[in-house]
Amino acid sequence: MMSLKNFRLFVFLFFISCASVIPPSGGPEDVTPPKLVLTEPENFTNISEGQIIKLNFSEFLSEDSIRKSVSIYPMLNEILDIQFSGNRFEIKIPPLNKDESSYFLIIDKSLKDENNVSLDETIIIPLTSESSFTKNYLAGSLYGDNDNISILLWNKKVNFNEEFLPSPYLVLKNVSSFSVPSLPIGEYTVAAIKNYTPFKKLEDNNLYFSFKNYLEMDNRSIDNVNIFIPSVSNSEKSTSIDEGNKNSELGILRIKKPDNLSLPYIMLKNNQKELFFPLKDNETIDVPEGVYQLFIFDDLDKNQKISFGNLENSFGEYFIAFNDSITIRANWELDISNISY
Numbered sequence: 001m002m003s004l005k006n007f008r009l010f011v012f013l014f015f016i017s018c019a020s021v022i023p024p025s026g027g028p029e030d031v032t033p034p035k036l037v038l039t040e041p042e043n044f045t046n047i048s049e050g051q052i053i054k055l056n057f058s059e060f061l062s063e064d065s066i067r068k069s070v071s072i073y074p075m076l077n078e079i080l081d082i083q084f085s086g087n088r089f090e091i092k093i094p095p096l097n098k099d100e101s102s103y104f105l106i107i108d109k110s111l112k113d114e115n116n117v118s119l120d121e122t123i124i125i126p127l128t129s130e131s132s133f134t135k136n137y138l139a140g141s142l143y144g145d146n147d148n149i150s151i152l153l154w155n156k157k158v159n160f161n162e163e164f165l166p167s168p169y170l171v172l173k174n175v176s177s178f179s180v181p182s183l184p185i186g187e188y189t190v191a192a193i194k195n196y197t198p199f200k201k202l203e204d205n206n207l208y209f210s211f212k213n214y215l216e217m218d219n220r221s222i223d224n225v226n227i228f229i230p231s232v233s234n235s236e237k238s239t240s241i242d243e244g245n246k247n248s249e250l251g252i253l254r255i256k257k258p259d260n261l262s263l264p265y266i267m268l269k270n271n272q273k274e275l276f277f278p279l280k281d282n283e284t285i286d287v288p289e290g291v292y293q294l295f296i297f298d299d300l301d302k303n304q305k306i307s308f309g310n311l312e313n314s315f316g317e318y319f320i321a322f323n324d325s326i327t328i329r330a331n332w333e334l335d336i337s338n339i340s341y
Contacts, residue, residue, distance in 0.1 A: 034113045039056070040053070045128050047128065047129055052090050061086070066111065071108075072103055072106070073104045101128055106125075109122055109175075122178075126182035137180060138153075139180070139221070148174055149229055150175070150196035153169050153172075153190050154190075188215040190210060208227050208228070209309030211317060227308070254283075255339060258279075263299040264297070265278055270290055270292050276305055290327075291325050293325055297319035
């Protein structure tokens with residue numbers, strides 16, 4: 001017969017076994033983005049159909065986000081076979097295009113961990129069926145209204161006056177800068193696009209261009225393929241410096257003229273306005289007080305605004321962007337005449 005003491009112990013253990021397991025509350029929220037920490041193989045040369053690529057991350061991943069974020073370019077005809085487990089996933093290489101030896105495995109910023117924290121930078125992994133890569137890269141940055149901007153890259157010179165534009169060789173979604181390593185030697189065209197949708201005709205979108213969007217890639221690298229993206233309300237906010245000075249407290253800006261620009265103009269940009277004025281040597285300029293991002297551009301079309309290209313004229317104007325903001329204070333002079341270009 002069970003004693004009273006043993007009966008009490010049995011009831012106590014029974015209730016413990018039936019209790020719900022609740023994780024401890026409190027502590028800081030996990031906002032650390034997932035990082036790629038290990039790949040197998042380490043070197044993605046001599047890839048072949050059916051080969052397994054393994055990717056390990058620093059955080060447990062959201063399974064739904066994996067399939068949305070992973071692509072191989074140039075696009076292949078088959079849906080990627082992806083196997084997922086915890087903080088890692090595996091990709092089986094589908095049948096390759098016989099006309100292509102170089103590919104790019106892209107993991108964009110829609111990849112999330114189990115806490116819904118997104119990847120902070122797009123991952124670009126070059127793949128090749130050959131024994132080595134080219135030692136080059138193509139790099140640039142996006143300025144202006146760069147929210148949800150994608151970079152499109154074609155491995156040919158694209159005639160934007162054609163009725164239908166070809167599919168891109170490579171797409172980098174939702175980036176503010178890019179650096180594409182190990183591009184095959186050849187001709188390329190680069191453009192930026194807002195709110196890119198793969199199944200929408202490119203002709204129906206606004207494309208934005210660098211001043212050097214047609215590129216000849218060899219074993220040398222090309223950087224500063226920078227593109228300016230206008231805001232939707234660009235035409236409403238843009239004004240001359242004289243118009244911007246109305247009803248404003250003014251400060252003074254002194255800046256030297258760059259020698260390599262034919263028709264240098266300054267643009268001062270913040271959330272409220274965009275101010276444009278010609279840049280001349282040894283001249284001070286009255287500027288409304290505020291915090292601005294500074295651009296200097298070559299106004300070759302003489303429209304007194306920075307031009308970003310279009311389908312008829314697929315070249316933007318050359319510009320220099322200064323990453324550090326400048327602050328104009330009323331009745332003070334800001335002298336940046338010693339700036340280095």
